[in-house]
Amino acid sequence: MTNLAVNNRFPASLPDSLLDSWNQQLASLSATERVLWAMEHLPGEFALTSSFGIQSAVMLHMVTKIKADIPVVLTDTGYLFPETYRFIDEMTDKLNLNLKVFRSELTPAWQRARYGEQWQSGEEQLKQYNLANKVAPLERGLDELGVNTWFSGVRHSQTQHRQNLPILQVIRGRFKMHPIIEWSNKDIHQYLQSHNLPYHPLWEQGYVSVGDVHSSKPLTLGMQESDTRFNGQQRECGLHTDGDGI
Numbered sequence: 001m002t003n004l005a006v007n008n009r010f011p012a013s014l015p016d017s018l019l020d021s022w023n024q025q026l027a028s029l030s031a032t033e034r035v036l037w038a039m040e041h042l043p044g045e046f047a048l049t050s051s052f053g054i055q056s057a058v059m060l061h062m063v064t065k066i067k068a069d070i071p072v073v074l075t076d077t078g079y080l081f082p083e084t085y086r087f088i089d090e091m092t093d094k095l096n097l098n099l100k101v102f103r104s105e106l107t108p109a110w111q112r113a114r115y116g117e118q119w120q121s122g123e124e125q126l127k128q129y130n131l132a133n134k135v136a137p138l139e140r141g142l143d144e145l146g147v148n149t150w151f152s153g154v155r156h157s158q159t160q161h162r163q164n165l166p167i168l169q170v171i172r173g174r175f176k177m178h179p180i181i182e183w184s185n186k187d188i189h190q191y192l193q194s195h196n197l198p199y200h201p202l203w204e205q206g207y208v209s210v211g212d213v214h215s216s217k218p219l220t221l222g223m224q225e226s227d228t229r230f231n232g233q234q235r236e237c238g239l240h241t242d243g244d245g246i
Contacts, residue, residue: 014170019166019168019169019170022041022168023166023167023168025037026167026168027167031062031179031180031183032062032066032179034167034177034179035062035063035066035151035177035179036066038149038151038168038175038177039066039067042148042149042175042177043148043149043175044148044149045071045145045146045147045148045149046067046070046071046147046148046149046150046151047070047071047072047073047100047142047145047147047149047150047151048060048063048064048070048071048072048073048150048151048152049072049073049074049075049138049150049151049152050072050073050074050153051074051075051210051211052074052080052084052087052088052091052200053084053200053209053210053211054199054200054202054203054207054208054209054210055153055188055192055199055200056091056153056200057091057192057197057198057199058153058180058188058191058192058197059151059152059153059179059180060072060091060095060097061095061191061195061197062179062180062191063151063179064095064096064097068096068098069098070098071098071099071100071145071147072097072098072099072100073100073102073138073141073142073145073147073150074088074099074100074101074102075101075102075103075133075134075137075138075141076101076102076103076137077103077104077108077133077134077211077212078103078104078107078108078133079108079212079213079214079215080211080212080213081202081210081213081216083200083201083202084200084202084210086201087198087200087201090198100141100145102137102138102140102141103133103137104132104133104136104137106132111129111132111133115128115129117214119212119214119215120214139172142174147174148174148175149174149175149176149177150174150175150176150177151176151177151178151179152176152177152178153178153179153180154178154181155178155180155181155182155183156181156182157184157185165178165181166178166181167179167181202218205218206218206219206220207219
C-alpha cells in the first residue's frame, strides 16, 4: 500500500487531484482495508458516527475490531424508538463500545413549546429541526473530541444524494470515510450472518430505515424506500451533506 500523508495533516490544504487519486486507490481495497488505510494516512483523532439503525452493527463491528476504543458518536434527538435505545444498550455491551452521546442544548419538550412539532410544519421547519437536533450536536461532539477523520456506514443505494458520494470526501472541514459505500443489502446480510450480528429489531417489522418515532414508517406495498422517512419530504437530515443544505 502506498504510504501517503496529508499535507499539514489538515484537509483544507488538500488538492482535489490528491483526493481523486486516493479514491482511485481506495476503490480496489476491501472495506476493512479502507479503514486501516484511513487510520494510517489520515489525521486523528478518529470517530465512528452511528444512528444505530437497521444495519449499523456492520460498521460498529468492523471499525471497533481495528480500533477498539474509537469514539462511537450518536446524536440523540430524544425521539428514537424504544427498540433503538435498547439496541444501543445491546450493541454497547456486546462490542464494548466507547459510546459518546450528543444532544440539542434544548430538550425536546422545550423545543415543542417554542417551535411546535416542526417535523409536521413543512420542509423548512423540518430542516431546522434536523439542523438543531442532528447536525449541530454532531459538529459539537466532533469538535469536543478533536476529530479530524470520521467513519460512516452510508451506502450508495440508500438515497439519491448518496449515489454520488465517493469513498473518501472532505465535509465541513473534516475527512469522512465511507468504507462500505458500494455494498449491497446482500453484502450487509452476509457480514451480519458471518459475525453473528443482529439487525435492528424493527427490521422484522418491515422497517428499512429507522430514525425518529414521529418520522419513520415501515416499508409497505406501493411505497419506495424514500417514502419511509419524513413522509417522503426529505431523506437526508444534513449529517451527510455539506453546508446547510439537506
